[in-house]
Amino acid sequence: GDSVTQMEGPVTLSEEAFxxxxxxxxxxxxxxxxxxxxxxxxxxxxxxxxxxxxxxGSNKGFEATYRKETTSFHLEKGSxxxxxxxxxxxxxxxxxxxxxxxxxxxxxxxxxxx
Amino acid sequence: xxxxxxxxxxxxxxEGQNVTLSCEQNLNHDxxxxxRQDPGQGLRLIYYSQIVNxxxxxxxxxxxxxxxxxxxxxxxxxxxxxxxxTAFYLCASSSNTxxxxxxxxxxxxxxxxxx
Numbered sequence: 463g464d465s466v467t468q469m470e471g472p473v474t475l476s477e478e479a480f481x482x483x484x485x486x487x488x489x490x491x492x493x494x495x496x497x498x499x500x501x502x503x504x505x506x507x508x509x510x511x512x513x514x515x516x517x518x519g520s521n522k523g524f525e526a527t528y529r530k531e532t533t534s535f536h537l538e539k540g541s542x543x544x545x546x547x548x549x550x551x552x553x554x555x556x557x558x559x560x561x562x563x564x565x566x567x568x569x570x571x572x573x574x575x576x
Numbered sequence: 577x578x579x580x581x582x583x584x585x586x587x588x589x590x591e592g593q594n595v596t597l598s599c600e601q602n603l604n605h606d607x608x609x610x611x612r613q614d615p616g617q618g619l620r621l622i623y624y625s626q627i628v629n630x631x632x633x634x635x636x637x638x639x640x641x642x643x644x645x646x647x648x649x650x651x652x653x654x655x656x657x658x659x660x661x662t663a664f665y666l667c668a669s670s671s672n673t674x675x676x677x678x679x680x681x682x683x684x685x686x687x688x689x690x691x
Contacts, residue, residue, distance in 0.1 A: 504685070505582075505666055505683050506682040511679065551619070566619045568617060568618040
């Protein structure tokens with residue numbers, strides 16, 4: 463079945479450091495890919511998404527490119543801020559039966575220090 | 577403001593007790609979902625519903641039950657058969673049409689603790 467593998471962390475960075483969170487997936491066909499962010503004690507918020515190969519999703523300085531050849535959707539930000547401290551989840555929505563469901567990675571906790 | 581509300585924020589369950597978690601949305605979304613979040617395990621799907629009066633089991637439905645009598649409401653009952661209910665429960669919804677149909681929107685969550 464469909465699956466998502468992502469860096470699990472936790473990761474601690476200094477403010478203004480470069481961030482990369484790796485995410486790879488296994489799925490049949492062409493799934494849609496998502497990054498969600500969860501701030502402490504809250505639900506998940508959609509950060510960005512991409513629905514087809516070579517699409518780039520971007521939001522709040524974060525970017526991720528849908529790479530079909532490497533089955534990857536790595537999240538990047540050039541300069542992190544303290545306010546980016548959160549848990550980041552990579553997810554996919556498949557194209558086969560039951561594709562209404564999202565399949566999530568285990569999440570990666572990021573802490574950004576001043 | 578449109579959104580998803582979950583109540584209560586914290587819920588305590590006694591041994592052998594059934595408890596119900598509320599989820600309401602005013603986004604006019606057709607589909608609704610319940611996830612369970614445990615530390616280090618990401619989110620796992622409990623139940624989902626694509627339309628009113630219909631719902632499907634997810635990956636970990638045992639010990640849980642749901643109903644979908646109204647479009648805007650999708651309550652989750654944690655029964656006494658669920659032996660390890662302590663977790664953070666997240667409700668989500670999505671539209672079945674339009675450009676945003678693939679995106680799920682989440683509520684703030686309910687933390688369930690066992691006394």
